[in-house]
Amino acid sequence: MKKWSKELLPIVLVLISCGFIIWISGFIFEGGYLPNRLNRDVQYYSATVLEVQNEDLGPDNYTGEFTVGVQEIRVKLDDGPYKGEEYTFKNHISRLYNTIVKKDTNIIVGTYLDEGEILDLTVSSYKRNHVLGLLAVIFCALVAWVGKFKGIKSLVSLLFTGVCVIFLMLPLMLGGMHPVLAAIIIVFLSTFVTLWLVAGLNKKSITAIIGTLSGVLIATLIAYIFSDLAHLSGGTMQDTEALLYVSETSKLQIKGLLLAGILIASLGAVMDVAMSISSSMFELASVSSKLTTRELIRSGMNVGTDMIGTMTNTLILALAGGSLSTVILIYSATISELQLVNLDVLGTELIQGIAGSIGIVITVPITVLIAAYMCIKKK
Secondary structure (H helix, E strand, C coil), rough: HHHHHHHHHHHHHHHHHHHHHHHHHHHHHCCCCCCCCCCCCCCEEEEEEEEEEEEEEEEEECCCCCEEEEEEEEEECCEEEEEEEEEECCCCCCECCCCCCCCCEEEEEEEEECEEEEEEEEEEECHHHHHHHHHHHHHHHHHHHHHHHHHHEEEEEHHHHHHHHHHHHHHHHHHHCHHHHHHHHHHHHHHHHHHHHHHHHCCCHHHHHHHHHHHHHHHHHHHHHHHHHHCCCCHCCCHHHHHHHHHHCCCCCCHHHHHHHHHHHHHHHHHHHHHHHHHHHHHEEEEEEEHHHHHHHHHHHHHHHHHCCCCCCCCHHHHHCCCCCHHHHHHHHHCHHHHHHHHHHHHHHHHHHHHHHHHHHHHHHHHHHHHHHHHHHHC
């Protein structure tokens, strides 16, 4: 019983911390303050398609990949003040807005209101929150089944990181704190809580924490130096125009977002490398007490170099996958090589990917040396 209470205590403390962070987030900065200028008189509700009364659909004339046309549909609203009411309207389907419905399809509709009366409706999207919820449940069940109690701890640490990003980092940024400082706070909190839950508070986890923080901070420093030399800042990122609109009515500092993004993006991969090396070296030291410091360092570097290739690929491919549409547009454009290499968006992506990969590489020797020192001190 005492052992179980000792194991459960960190989980309970982290869950309480999550609730506290969510509670104080409203005092740091109140979200949802931006008026939706384009949709001031529109409300969104879930609805069910009762029938498709008429439709005229066919392949688009350019690619043939999408179905376009118009449907006349009758729906019943499932929530809100108009719940149970039925409406008939036209669902215009284009390549961009390609929501084709049939009987019993669950959708989200936009209702155009005038003095409390619905004037018109449009199909906004499919209702997919139940599908996303099912996927999340499957993920949590698999992690708990395969990882057992450590899997549950991993889920709690994932929850804590998500809460910190949404309810702490974002309010701090919008409240005027420099994005890099806000990201550093999240990196420290997430690293400490994750490794504390997974490995406990011991020399192994402390080694991994130091290695993780060192790698992430070095990656950010590299990104800062080279983004300054390349004259790149948050003002050259995608969605900058929308962010400028946000900064007009908040204290958001856009130019620090590039470095803050690198801090957050590289954290997971760097933490994985640091924890794997630390765990393997302490395991080696516990199995063979005859290992010298030189042999222990060599073994740690062998483990680290094996990880470098896969983890750097992971980070680069994650960035490429997230920017795949941008990469396709750049590749298909008829522009000179000189212009291509010097594009703002390409330079930003490259600095993010390479700086994060440097953070992974530099984490290996730092973690190896710290682990060797800790193991010797333990002996």
